[in-house]
Amino acid sequence: MSKIAIFASGTGSNAIHIMDHFRNHTHTEIPLLVSNNPSAPVINKARSRDKEVYLINRESFYQTEDCLAVLQEKKIDLIVLAGFMWLIPEYLVRAYSNRMVNIHPALLPAYGGKGMYGMNVHKAVIANREMVSGITIHYVNEEYDRGEIIFQARCKIESHDTPESLSEKVQKLEHAYYATVIENLKN
């Protein structure tokens, strides 16, 4: 059985889609959610699905390797970032090299990097009058949004689209593809 830990900081719509996708799966289970935000809605949603929740704080995450110890103790094979807002420290990137993935709500390498998250991304895309946007699923390295790209999907932007309507289109793509792309990764 391969084991996934999901890292999420907020609403967790992707985290929950992925958990539900792998419910009763023959090869993969998701025993653990890691979060830096004790009041994130994703926490109760994960607990109601019988997931263990491991809460981190800045000090433990950046100055100790406690999180890695928890992941190793639980024999986690793959880390899935789903709206996790903190940069991953080097010790974790090294330990999970090619075994950690993220989803970004735009077509990287465009609209990535520091400050490019949530509605900031969609506002920038609309302000630049782009005609397409989409999602990027990629491996994680030490820099924001710069790891090897695994998968992209696109959506058209119409002249009447707003950052809000674009975010809905992009979220639909995220929910349609993230779990299956994870399922097809070779671990």
Ligand code: GRF
């Ligand atoms: C998604 O848009 C994802 O691309 C980005 O963070 C957002 C998380 O949304 N990395 P949710 O919490 O899964 O709803």
